[in-house]
Amino acid sequence: MPIKDGWFAESEVMWPGQAMMLKVEEVLYEGRTDFQDVLVFRSATYGTVLVLDGVIQVTERDEHAYQEMITQIPMHCHPDPQNVLIVGGGDGGVLREVCRHPGVQRITMCELDPLVVSISKRYLGASTASAFDDQRLTLVHADAAQFVKDQLSVYDVVIVDSSDPVGAAETLFTADFYMSLRRAMRPGAIMCNQGECVWLHLSLIAEVLKHCREVFPSVDYAFTTIPTYPSGQIGFLICSTTPGHVLRQPVREPEPAVAASLKYYSPAVHAAAFVLPGFAEKVVAAD
Template sequence: MDQDLKGWFTERSPMWPGQAFSLKVDKVLLDTRSKFQHIQIFQSSNYGKVLTLDGAIQFTERDEASYQEMITFLPLNSHPAPKKVLVVGGGDGGVARELAKHPLVEQVVQCEIDEKVVEACKEHVPSLGQGFSNPKLTLYTGDGAEFLQTTDQKFDVIITDASDPVVNEGEEGTKDGPAASLFNEDYYTRMKAKLAPGGILCCQGESIWLHADLIIRLVANCRRTFPVVDYAYTCTPTYPSGQIGFILCSTNPNTNFREPVTVWDESEVERLGLKYYNAAIHRAAFVLPTFMSTRLKNAK
């Protein structure tokens, strides 16, 4: 917990310099280290339970649906038959939870590098950790980039739910985080090799307000590899700048991410228990501010 503001957690990072974000802490539930990262879970006063990794907020119960539902259903509802899905990362269980809701998904394979995050969320945040009870799920522990190199399986959809590539070590400076390999440009090439015909991938795509250069570089690289590449975003108040994006790629040249193939009406959205995602939000997620749409148009 931050000592400058007693009783509050304050997030600072070299990936968003010159700004900080604080949440009032009611109770610390877990404060431990794995061999990869510093894991904290606390009960906040207004946002429910919160998971942080190396001092960066991964979710709060209050607004997690805006991220978990969008990173899951933007790609799934853009694919006509998303039967087999790979999740890289996602150690909190949120994506696995959402995948269990989709009627077309038959099999889920997940590769998470840090088993301590999985166990922490299962124990302390069952609202997300319940995702690991998905009967369609097979969970592997290990590096996602290495898993892609070694597996012979093919997937209709690959979702990369990664933490940020750089973390803060305080006075010692910065270091690559456990997800750094998932932001390397050749990672997208590895994912393409594991997609079934017509396959789609969706990756956590950082913030247009803070990481535009990184986003442009990744999108330009993807356009050299995939016939269809697009960028969408969602509003999540407790992420830096209140916004986070997704890079979507398809091997099918006829894919139009902006018009979902599967459209759920209001009754279906309610039946599935969705809090954020619907067909209108799907379409709106691709409407970007002028400064970013112009840069993405010219990214090559």
């Protein structure tokens, strides 16, 4: 793993020429699963850090900026989400956010790598991996691209918290996968997919948006700021099965208990997240 002289340096597969670095206080876990390299360390300034294949996935200091936005935007685009599918998300952060909603009756989480879940429970149990005991959860360890093919008109909200589209996650950014998701979604359902960085992956974002627009009648793109992700920013593709759905405005307010628990998301931040810089808006708005 890339630790040298007490510093972790992120691998640069999809962002050549730059790397995030964090000072390491203690390595807590280092090993390899059937699918990927895993590193967990305690950093000097960002708390516990989870790294997969050399890429930062979670730090305790800033994880809420990602977990809340990838979850609360689609959850608040739906008037009454009762059945939710989480694809990936082995660190547990998206699950934690979905579990904040008392109206949710069933949660299915399809995570390919069981060891990521167990490692997250062990080292991130006080932050992201705090909701795996929720009675509404069914945890499935399977290839999501295959799993969703057997589902038909089941889910109100689908959240795809995948890693970058290299290796095992490549299939989660294809038109075939989005078509399978569409068939698995109920009328009026919302899908949110991790959407990469406008500073680094604009051509990839354009390609994935094209795939989504071939499948969903309403598609938009939002973003959040998060210091430890490449270039400090990551986006989300938000899709609805409803034609003309204005995704830039939440259809309901967070319940008071939910609002009190949030650190980043709010209705105002929801709307602002869709306001992109001009160079990105040209690509996102293009048909």
